Every structure is written in C-alpha cells, then in structure tokens.
Amino acid sequence: MDETVAEYIRRTVLKIPRDEIKMMLQKWGFLSEAQLQTLNFHQIKDNISQEVVQLCEENSADIKQAAVLDIIYNHIYQNKRMWSVYQMKKSGEELEYFDITDFKKKFKRRLRSALKNVTITFKEYEDNAIWIRVAWGTPHKKPNQYKPSYVVYHSQTPYVFISSSVLKSTLPLLCQALIVASNYHDIRDMELRSHSLNSLKDIVFKRYSQNFQTCPPKPLQGGNVEPENADIRIVEENRSEKERIHRLNQEVFGSGPQPKLEFAQYRLETMFKSDPKMDVLDKKEPFRCLVKFSSPHLLESLKFLAPAGMADAPLSPLLTCIPHKARNYFKIREKKGLYPESFVSP
Amino acid sequence: MAEGRVPRAGADGKKFERRRRAAAAMAEEAPEDGAVRTLPSLRRLSRALPFGRSHGRLGISPSGRLIVPALCSQEKADPQKTAFLLRKAWTLYSVTPLYGFRRARLRDYARLLGAFIAAEKQKGLAVEVGVELDIKVALSSLADIRGSELDQAALLVQLSSRSRGSSRTSEDKPVWWGWFCSVFGDELSENVPEHFTCLPLFLSHGAESYTALVGSWFQKTFDCCFRRLAISPLNLSWMAAMWAGCKLDRAASAVELVFSVPRLAQPLDISYAIHPEDAKALWDTVQKTPGEITQEEVDVFMDCLYAHFHRHFKIHLSAAKLVKVSTAIASAHCDGIVKILHSQYLPGVLMLLTELAISQIQ
Numbered sequence: 001m002d003e004t005v006a007e008y009i010r011r012t013v014l015k016i017p018r019d020e021i022k023m024m025l026q027k028w029g030f031l032s033e034a035q036l037q038t039l040n041f042h043q044i045k046d047n048i049s050q051e052v053v054q055l056c057e058e059n060s061a062d063i064k065q066a067a068v069l070d071i072i073y074n075h076i077y078q079n080k081r082m083w084s085v086y087q088m089k090k091s092g093e094e095l096e097y098f099d100i101t102d103f104k105k106k107f108k109r110r111l112r113s114a115l116k117n118v119t120i121t122f123k124e125y126e127d128n129a130i131w132i133r134v135a136w137g138t139p140h141k142k143p144n145q146y147k148p149s150y151v152v153y154h155s156q157t158p159y160v161f162i163s164s165s166v167l168k169s170t171l172p173l174l175c176q177a178l179i180v181a182s183n184y185h186d187i188r189d190m191e192l193r194s195h196s197l198n199s200l201k202d203i204v205f206k207r208y209s210q211n212f213q214t215c216p217p218k219p220l221q222g223g224n225v226e227p228e229n230a231d232i233r234i235v236e237e238n239r240s241e242k243e244r245i246h247r248l249n250q251e252v253f254g255s256g257p258q259p260k261l262e263f264a265q266y267r268l269e270t271m272f273k274s275d276p277k278m279d280v281l282d283k284k285e286p287f288r289c290l291v292k293f294s295s296p297h298l299l300e301s302l303k304f305l306a307p308a309g310m311a312d313a314p315l316s317p318l319l320t321c322i323p324h325k326a327r328n329y330f331k332i333r334e335k336k337g338l339y340p341e342s343f344v345s346p
Numbered sequence: 347m348a349e350g351r352v353p354r355a356g357a358d359g360k361k362f363e364r365r366r367r368a369a370a371a372m373a374e375e376a377p378e379d380g381a382v383r384t385l386p387s388l389r390r391l392s393r394a395l396p397f398g399r400s401h402g403r404l405g406i407s408p409s410g411r412l413i414v415p416a417l418c419s420q421e422k423a424d425p426q427k428t429a430f431l432l433r434k435a436w437t438l439y440s441v442t443p444l445y446g447f448r449r450a451r452l453r454d455y456a457r458l459l460g461a462f463i464a465a466e467k468q469k470g471l472a473v474e475v476g477v478e479l480d481i482k483v484a485l486s487s488l489a490d491i492r493g494s495e496l497d498q499a500a501l502l503v504q505l506s507s508r509s510r511g512s513s514r515t516s517e518d519k520p521v522w523w524g525w526f527c528s529v530f531g532d533e534l535s536e537n538v539p540e541h542f543t544c545l546p547l548f549l550s551h552g553a554e555s556y557t558a559l560v561g562s563w564f565q566k567t568f569d570c571c572f573r574r575l576a577i578s579p580l581n582l583s584w585m586a587a588m589w590a591g592c593k594l595d596r597a598a599s600a601v602e603l604v605f606s607v608p609r610l611a612q613p614l615d616i617s618y619a620i621h622p623e624d625a626k627a628l629w630d631t632v633q634k635t636p637g638e639i640t641q642e643e644v645d646v647f648m649d650c651l652y653a654h655f656h657r658h659f660k661i662h663l664s665a666a667k668l669v670k671v672s673t674a675i676a677s678a679h680c681d682g683i684v685k686i687l688h689s690q691y692l693p694g695v696l697m698l699l700t701e702l703a704i705s706q707i708q
Binding site: 266268270272273274283287288289290291292293294295296297298300301302304305308309310311312314315316318319332 | 617627653654
C-alpha cells in the first residue's frame with residue numbers, strides 16, 4: 001500500500017471521535033466484520049488509527065477507497081464545512097432522464113481532460129444526493145488529498161452545493177465539469193452560504209415554514225406573548241403593541257423553525273440622508289458601507305429583535321427576504337425615480 | 347510659550363480628583379481663567395474640569411464649552427524603535443504610581459524579576475506545562491514614548507525564552523512584552539508626592555500567565571496596583587469619531603463598528619463598516635472647529651450612522667452594545683484590548699489611553 005495512502009487513512013481516522021470510529025468503519029465497509037472485531041476501540045486514537053492502517057494494508061487499500069472514507073466522514077460532519085449554493089440553468093425545457101452512470105462518466109472525462117492528476121470519488125445517498133469528492137493536483141504533482149472539494153448534487157434539481165477547496169483556481173473547473181455532466185448550459189453563484197447544509201437545502205427546496213399565506217394567523221389570546229399574569233393588579237401598558245409585534249413576526253417568519261444561517265452580508269451603496277437641520281453630509285455620491293450580521297442562528301435572532309424592542313416591527317424586508325430570495329449576500333443600491341426611499345437588491 | 351503652570355489659589359489637599367468625561371461636565375463648567383498652556387505642535391486632550399480645582403489647561407473656550415483637541419500626530423518619535431509596538435494586540439491595565447522605582451536600577455530589577463519568575467516556576471505555579479524554558483528578563487526605557495517633559499519615559503519589560511541546553515550564542519525568542527507609559531499624564535504626576543513614579547498605562551502582549559507573574563512582582567516590589575482597563579461604549583464612540591477624522595495618505599481600511607446584542611435567545615453580532623473616505627467626509631461636516639472635538643459632535647456623528655443603519659434595517663443600533671471599533675489608525679475592544687496600526691498616530695492614541703487609565707485610578 002502506498003505510504004501516502006496509509007498516512008491519509010491514518011489522519012482521517014484520527015479526525016473521527018473515538019466512539020464513532022467503529023460505526024464509520026462499518027459504514028465504509030472496506031474492512032470485514034472479522035477484521036473490525038480485532039480492533040481495540042478502547043485505546044488511544046493514535047493506536048487505533050495505526051491498527052486500522054495495518055488492516056488496510058492487509059487489504060491493499062488504494063486512494064480510491066481512502067477517499068470514500070473521507071466522504072463518509074464529511075457527510076456525517078458536513079456542518080464543519082462552509083457550503084455555497086449554485087444554480088444550474090438549462091437552455092430549453094427538455095426534461096431529460098437522469099442517468100447516473102452517464103453523469104459520472106462525463107464528469108470524470110471533463111475534469112481529466114483539463115487536469116490529468118485528479119482523484120474523483122462518488123457516493124450516492126438515500127435522499128437522491130450524489131456526493132462528489134475531488135482532490136486536485138497539477139500536471140507535475142499528485143493530487144493533494146488534504147484540500148479536496150466536495151459537491152452535493154440532487155439530480156432532480158438544478159442546485160449544487162459546493163464546499164470549495166482552498167485552492168481557489170479549481171472552482172471554475174469544477175463548475176464546468178458539473179454543467180457538462182448534467183447537461184445544463186450555465187451555472188451561477190446564488191450568493192447563499194452557510195455551514196448548515198440542511199438549512200441551505202431547506203431554503204432552496206422551500207422546505208421551511210413560510211409566511212402566513214400558508215398558515216393562517218392564530219387569533220392571539222394574550223397568553224401567546226407571555227405567560228398569563230396571575231396577579232390581575234399588574235396591567236401591561238403596551239400589551240396591544242406587543243401583540244401587534246408578535247403578529248407581524250408570525251406573518252413574516254411563520255411559526256416553524258427557521259433555516260440555520262450564520263451570517264448575512266449587505267454591501268450598501270445608497271445615499272446618506274439626514275435631517276437638513278443637522279447640517280451634515282450632503283453628498284451626491286453613495287455612502288459606502290458593508291454590514292454583516294452574524295449569529296449561531298441568524299434568522300432566529302432576527303425574529304426576536306422586534307419583541308426585544310431593538311427593532312421596529314415589521315422588520316426591514318432586507319432582512320426578512322433572506323429565505324425567500326435564497327441568498328445571504330446582498331448589494332443594495334438606491335432605487336432611482338419615484339420612490340427614493342426604497343431599495344433595490346439586484 | 348508658557349510652559350509652566352499656574353496653580354489656582356486654594357488648591358491643596360485633594361490629590362486625585364474625580365474626573366469625568368466632557369459630556370456631563372459641559373453644562374456646569376465655569377470658564378477657565380488659569381493661564382493657558384500652549385505647546386508648539388502638539389495639542390492635548392483636556393479633561394473635564396475637576397470640582398473645585400483646576401490647572402492651567404488647554405482648550406477651554408471662553409464660552410465655557412468643554413472642548414477636546416483633536417488627535418495629534420507627533421513627528422519626533424523614531425519609527426524604527428517603536429515599530430514593535432504596532433500591529434500587536436495589547437491588553438490594557440491601569441497602574442497606580444510606583445513607589446521607590448529608580449531608573450538607574452533597571453538591570454537589578456531585571457535580575458530580580460528573572461529570579462522571581464524562575465522561583466515561581468519551581469513552585470509549579472507558572473506557565474506552560476512540559477516546556478523547559480529559561481526565561482530571560484530585560485528592562486529598558488523607551489525615551490521617545492512620552493508626551494511632555496513631565497511624563498516619565500516609558501518602561502519596557504521583555505521576556506524571552508531560551509531553550510535549555512542551547513549554547514550561549516543562540517537567539518532568544520521573545521515571548522512576552524509589557525510596557526508602562528504615560529503620555530500627557532500630567533494630571534496624575536503633578537499631584538504625586540516624592541519617590542513615586544507615574545506610569546499609569548500598562549500594555550501587555552503574550553501569555554496571561556506571564557502577565558500575572560510580572561504584575562505580581564511589580565505590585566510586591568513597588569506597592570502599586572494593576573487593574574484591567576475596560577473601555578466603555580462611550581469612549582469607544584469617541585475613538586471612532588476621532589480616528590475616522592484622521593487624515594491618511596494611503597488607502598485606508600474601513601471604519602468598522604462592531605455591536606453585540608447579547609440578550610437574545612441567539613446572540614447577534616453586527617459589524618457596520620463604513621468606507622474610510624465617506625466616514626471622514628461625514629465627520630468633517632460634523633466637526634465645527636478643527637483641533638477640537640465636543641461630546642455633542644461625537645453624538646451627532648454616531649446618530650448619523652445609527653440613522654443611516656435604521657433607514658435600511660429598521661434596527662436601533664443605539665440599543666445594542668458597541669464592543670469594538672476598528673480603523674486604519676487603531677482598533678479598540680471594550681475588554682481593554684487595543685491594536686495600534688499607524689506609527690504617526692501612536693502618541694495620540696497613547697494619550698487617549700493614558701487618560702482612560704488615569705480616570706480609572708482616580
């Protein structure tokens with residue numbers, strides 16, 4: 001077995017938390033059940049991985065099998081990577097039958113014609129997702145197995161989710177191979193990024209709870225906003241305002257859980273407008289800003305801004321449109337003409 | 347130029363007045379009638395007039411408004427010597443005056459501190475486990491880092507490691523820096539009795555454990571007290587306004603304000619970065635008198651930024667907590683961590699930080 005393969009397997013096993021190693025090796029299926037029985041999973045990981053490498057040696061593992069183990073690891077720990085969403089476009093309306101073998105062949109052929117040294121691995125999952133792993137080399141160097149790209153393609157949809165390699169130049173090649181293999185003619189970056197792959201899928205496949213058009217607003221009985229006060233001497237002064245905010249929030253966000261995004265970025269190129277009394281900046285050029293919102297769960301935190309008193313209700317459409325528009329990178333320019341107060345988001 | 351000060355009659359007794367920021371004091375302040383000290387190319391931040399006593403102070407306008415001169419840049423500091431201070435994240439502390447400190451004994455102090463650190467390590471109380479390092483201590487004066495003649499020159503403490511067993515000629519690797527300084531800290535130094543040395547601002551970079559060791563040695567040896575220096579949102583907004591207005595020759599980085607909204611179910615951070623030219627253009631229309639800044643102007647500047655943000659996102663940034671300000675000049679975090687990026691403005695930034703340190707001591 002190649003030394004580099006041995007080292008790669010060793011390092012991959014080391015990444016796995018100890019109590020999950022057995023499960024992952026079983027999923028991998030490269031080592032027989034009998035071989036797995038010989039492994040002692042109660043020693044330190046260093047030793048476990050050495051033993052695994054030895055067993056792989058017995059079975060003469062090559063890089064293809066090692067790559068499959070890597071896909072399995074990344075499929076389970078998909079949220080460790082940052083995913084970007086791309087949408088492919090067809091020229092016509094033809095609904096072609098998707099042939100996975102044809103797809104794989106075309107994909108490999110396209111990549112290999114551009115770059116001789118690549119390692120390409122496929123794995124299909126139950127939810128119609130095809131996982132593709134590509135390790136990139138150069139005409140003179142073997143592929144770097146430690147900086148691969150991952151693609152998740154749901155063949156019934158025009159969407160691909162890419163976790164790019166840090167080797168930036170590889171992205172255009174990857175995109176090209178994808179459209180060729182899937183018979184599309186163009187691919188565009190949707191400017192939608194997150195660590196949570198499932199949330200990205202929720203957004204583009206519209207699987208999240210939408211606004212009130214799909215579920216009618218419930219009439220509020222006071223108890224919805226805060227627990228009923230047992231003491232009737234306590235009267236909330238702004239109860240009706242609170243209820244209004246709650247209702248507006250429901251309309252915008254729906255009542256189900258929000259897709260999990262970690263950030264939203266806005267490049268503002270709008271004019272600075274101020275109270276003329278203040279006698280400040282009055283330029284004819286845009287006031288250039290870059291605003292970035294970050295949170296472990298951005299949409300949930302935005303949902304609670306208005307009830308917390310930090311924002312007006314209804315919340316700005318720039319924020320609430322994120323799931324509908326399926327993007328979290330925006331460029332905002334001033335809308336010219338009749339309505340100078342409104343914004344255009346291209 | 348009058349360099350001396352005119353002490354107001356009746357000034358005695360109180361050594362360390364409470365000083366507050368300009369805002370609150372503005373309304374009540376009586377016009378200053380002591381001699382106004384002027385310095386050639388440098389201006390200083392003035393502080394709120396303390397109650398009952400005042401010094402000859404720069405920058406008080408006849409109308410009674412408290413004014414703060416703008417950030418200055420100093421030409422005489424040698425950029426080579428101070429280069430190591432730039433682009434490092436410094437943790438800030440205020441330090442009360444040192445008793446019995448003598449500049450002539452720097453070598454002795456270095457030796458004593460080195461012995462102290464070694465002893466603490468023997469006790470097993472210090473630093474990294476399993477690392478066999480000898481720590482070498484060096485103390486030196488940074489003569490260029492001071493504001494006026496009344497300031498003490500800055501004092502640098504540097505810890506370097508030399509792995510055991512290596513030859514004498516092997517290089518020492520610096521592992522920790524700490525320096526004491528005072529830039530226009532006259533407020534403190536002029537009130538202090540003999541044998542005390544005033545270096546109210548302390549900046550450290552390196553492992554927290556070394557900071558604790560060095561700090562406790564200084565505290566024991568010179569009977570002083572270190573306290574972490576936090577920076578309030580109010581002071582951060584001053585820094586944002588002042589630094590946004592600085593003139594910069596090269597392409598500058600954005601003026602970034604970072605806000606935190608902590609009390610939500612999911613914490614939210616908002617980064618609001620403004621193109622440096624646009625931020626400066628805004629500040630230039632807000633600031634009425636060059637060389638002076640008032641609390642009111644800072645408020646207007648911040649309100650403008652808040653309003654622009656609100657127009658787009660309907661969020662009241664003023665209700666969030668300003669935790670970090672970052673500009674091409676310097677960046678400051680509310681936990682008292684500062685990074686200075688531009689040597690030209692080093693004295694100005696230090697002056698501001700000295701002032702904060704003194705406020706905390708008094």
